[in-house]
Structure formats: C-alpha cells, structure tokens
Amino acid sequence: MTDERDRKPETPAEADGTTGLFSAIGKMLKLLRERAGLTQKELGEAVGYGPDAISAMERGVRVARPEILEKADELLNAGGLLKAMIPEIKEGMRKARTRHPEWYRGYATLEAQAVSLYDYSTMGVLGLLQTEDYARAVFTQRFPPLSEDTIERRVADRLSRQQIFEQWPPPECSFVMEQSVLERPIGGPEVHAGQLRQLLRIGGMRSVQLQVIPTSRHEHPSLDSSFTLLTPKGQEQVAYMETQGYPRLVTDREEVRILAARYGIIRAQALNPHESLDLIEKILEGR
Numbered sequence: 001m002t003d004e005r006d007r008k009p010e011t012p013a014e015a016d017g018t019t020g021l022f023s024a025i026g027k028m029l030k031l032l033r034e035r036a037g038l039t040q041k042e043l044g045e046a047v048g049y050g051p052d053a054i055s056a057m058e059r060g061v062r063v064a065r066p067e068i069l070e071k072a073d074e075l076l077n078a079g080g081l082l083k084a085m086i087p088e089i090k091e092g093m094r095k096a097r098t099r100h101p102e103w104y105r106g107y108a109t110l111e112a113q114a115v116s117l118y119d120y121s122t123m124g125v126l127g128l129l130q131t132e133d134y135a136r137a138v139f140t141q142r143f144p145p146l147s148e149d150t151i152e153r154r155v156a157d158r159l160s161r162q163q164i165f166e167q168w169p170p171p172e173c174s175f176v177m178e179q180s181v182l183e184r185p186i187g188g189p190e191v192h193a194g195q196l197r198q199l200l201r202i203g204g205m206r207s208v209q210l211q212v213i214p215t216s217r218h219e220h221p222s223l224d225s226s227f228t229l230l231t232p233k234g235q236e237q238v239a240y241m242e243t244q245g246y247p248r249l250v251t252d253r254e255e256v257r258i259l260a261a262r263y264g265i266i267r268a269q270a271l272n273p274h275e276s277l278d279l280i281e282k283i284l285e286g287r
Contacts, residue, residue, distance in 0.1 A: 021092050022156070023060030025069075025085055030058040032076040047071045052194070056132050062159045065166065066090060107240045107249050111164065113232040114171045120266055121177040122226045124186060125195060127158050129175065129202055134195040135159065137187030170207040176263075176270050179215045182283050189287060196284040203277050211270035212279050221265040229260055 033043050033054075040051040040058070047054075047068050056062035064072075066086045073082040111117070119126050125134060135158045139151045146154070164171060182199075185192035203210035213220070227241040239250035239259045250256055271279060 021088060022063055025064055025082075025089065026058040026060040028085075029064055029072060029076075029082070032072070032078050032082070033058075036076045038076070043072065043075070046075050052132065056159060060156065062132070062156070063089065063092070063163065065163070107247070108161075110230055110232045110235075110238060111161065113235075114164065114230045115233050116172040116174075116229075116231040116237075117164075118174040118229040118263055119176070120222065120226055120228075120263060121175070121181055123181065124184065125177070125181060125199070126175060126226075126228075128161055128164070129199060130158060131191070131194050131198045132159055133191045134187055134198075137191055141186075165202065165205065165207075170205070173205075173208045174211070174267065175203075175208070176211045176213060176266050178213050179279070182212065182280060185287075193284060193287060196280055199280055200277060200284075203273065203280070209273045210276055211267060211273055212276040213266065213270045214279075217269060219269065221269070222262050227259055227263075229256070229263055 033040070038046075040054040044051050044054045049068070053062060057064040057068070066089055069082040069086055069089065072078070073080060076082070117128075119128070124138065127135065130138070132155060135155045136151060139146055139154050165173075182196065186195070199210060202208055225241060225243055227239055229237055229239050231237040236251075236253070237256055237260065239256050241248050241250070250259070270276065
C-alpha cells in the first residue's frame, strides 16, 4: 500500500491519464525515429531541441509539444500519425497545467497564467529550472525515501511545468540564486555540469534575467528562505514559499508588498545578468 505522505505532492498526471498518453506518444516517436535511422541529436537539431529533451519526450517525462509533432511527422515520414495526436496532446497539456493536488493547486494554476515570475533560491535550483537528471537526483535523495514510481511521476510533472518558457508571449522571468546553489553538485559531476549548462541556456533567453548573489557579499536583506513572486494575467501579484514541505500561498497585499520590496533589494545586490552568466561559465569550467 502506498503511504499517503508519499503521494501528497504528486500532480495528478497519473489520475487523469496524461502520463500514459505522453508515454505512448513518446514510444511512438522513438519507434519512428529509429525506423528513419536518426539519432536523438539529429532529430533534436531538426526540431529545435537538444538530445536530452528528445530523450525525455521519448520516455514520456516531457511533453512532445504540437509544433514538434508537426515537424517530426514530416521528417520521420509518419504519414499523419503524429499530427493526429495533437488534439489529445493539447488536452493533456491543459489538464497538466490546471489539475494539481489541493495543497498545490492554487499556486500551480496561477503559475500557468503568469505574466511575470520572480524567484529567489537559497538551497537548490528552482524546480522550474531543473534538468531531468537534477530533478531525479533531488527526489531520489529525499527523506523519507520515495518509491520509484513516485519519483518518476514527480520528475515528469516538474518537467511539464517548464512549458511556461515555450509559450508566446513568454512571461517576464527573473531568477536570483545564491552562489552556493551553483556550487552544490547535486547528483554528481555530470548532473551538476548538465544543470549549469541548462542555467546558461535559460539565462540566455530574451524573456529571462538570471542573477547570482556572490557568497562574498557583506550585506544581505533576506537570510530567511526562498520565495517566489508571480503575477497572473489580470490579477494582483502573489507570493509562494515552502518550508520543510509545508507550502504557503501569500495573497495579503501588505505581505506581498514587503516581499516584493525585499526582492528588489536582492536583485540590486546580485551580479548583473551578464556577470552572473560569466560566473556560471567559470564554475562549469572549473569543476
């Protein structure tokens, strides 16, 4: 029997069938790619994604978006087979974005509608920015231990949230993290390197500003914990934070105002985006 504490943070991909759908389409994509004699890298280059992303799609832990299926259908001579799955993919994506467990549902719904998203991270890389391997390492190391099925579901749900970067227009995003977050080799050397490369890629997006607070800073306005500020379309800004697995969605205007002011000071004390990406590159090269 599955422990209810083990199930608590799941998004409901397994409940509404989207996990099975994404997995089936991934297997189909892999079969067609191999039949066409293409590597994951070659297919990725043709549709505008890296080999890691193609691998995740083929294993069903990342959604093969409609535009990818359009291109892949022609490239792999699928005869309309992949295109025929697009309506189901769109419906599955809609469910994945809007249906979450009660404890997380309010924030997840707001995040999917965000026109701006700001985050300050202190201990680890924000889930929205994690690679598949980094996310798996995080969940694998969690105590008490999670079952393998739970780990895979959580990884899939975490990666599905990253579609926020692919929508148009994209939300305005600002991410500030402590230098120690970059230096902590979660998952080992290869996973660490892959995560740093992911941050360089996301930090280079036009809609994203990624900044690092050097450990050498003498002043700091927020030594409490990580927090996220987001503004859903047509709504007021809210804040979200978690402490030891206990989530809190902050909607009180005065509390949000204080956190927003604190975030402004944090950004001012961090390296600028160009300096921050340079620092990430140095950490990557010096591993």
